[in-house]
Amino acid sequence: MSLQRFLNLIDKTPGIGPFLAKREEIIEHTDPDRIYVENIRAFFGFPFKVAAFLCELAVRQRLFVRKFGLTCPQCGKILLSVDSEDDIPNEVACDVCEANERDKYTFQAQELERLIFYQLVR
């Protein structure tokens, strides 16, 4: 199982030290489709950069897939998630802002914030 392999990866990474106490907790509380670096940082108590490094290491080991969530600059909703920057369309509409009758609800690609998250490879 990829998550177990990810935990093993953490255990074996030099300088990180063995992961023990929160192993069960992360399995229980993490949504395997939406794993944010902050989830990993908070669970293990690593510095953010270390958690980010581990996530990228997991991508290279094909345990995780990196995704780009494009968020609405007004309501914060992830409008769309893509595998790479090349897949981002020129224009994206926010259905929530449209229904809330906001004057602006269609955004150019450059107006959208990118939120990186990871998905567990099953």
Added chain:
Amino acid sequence: MTRNELARLLNLYPVDLLRATWDLNNLHKDQAVARIVKDSPEPAILDFAAKHHPCTRQHVYLFDLASPVENGFPSNPIGGNIAPVIRRVVGGRREYFFCVDLKFAIVLLNVPRHDHIEFKWPIFILAEDRVLQIKFTTMEKDLGAYFDGAPVSVRVRSVDEKSIIQSVKETLSPTWEPSPMDINKGIKALWEQDFMDSPQAQWKNAKSTTIETMDEHLMIKRERQDVYNTLVNAPLLKTQFQVRDDESPVSRFVVDAGSGIIKFPKFSMRPEGTTDVIAKILELN
């Protein structure tokens, strides 16, 4: 009404409906509206506007009445000098269709220059038993479209939903004394039946207010049962719903349950779309 006013009135209705009603296949909206205004008598256009009012983007305000609607109910619930253009009594149900004079004083930002534009604002009032519905068509937000796409800032709007509601309250008080209907019960029952699910909900906790916005196309009840279980026991504030039946003429609506307000931000292709949603909520409330 002038031709311009009739054209602006028709512009508030979905183009597919205009094409289907007047058999104007393949015409662009502006062309279709111009043809209808040129060829059709005003009463036919007003009749269409009243009959298909539920298809417009609209805000619906629901009120409880202190007494049942019966003989003696005003023939003009708005009162003053705003008279209905169509009035019908069907059984115990009273329907009133208004085209209220609405004037926007604006500034054309690129000139800059003061100007104004006038509309006939469609409003439908329905009273039956102890329930009053006031339905306001929402006007185009981008008035620049009426000034060759120029950027426009609205200075003054001559009449708004609040002032119309106030007039209705004054006309109907004290006998019928309208008070905003709490529709938490009806909304939650309809949600429980899976008629719809929510991409964004706002509710009151004991000491805070929470907004839950689901990512992408995810819905609260389907994906976040824990959140759903919490909010069905709380007062719902502004909450969006997506109708689950893809064939439904209404796709999305927004509810402020404690105030009895239902907003339909998109056109409905059939009049029964919005009226069915309202009827279901009232039936379960």
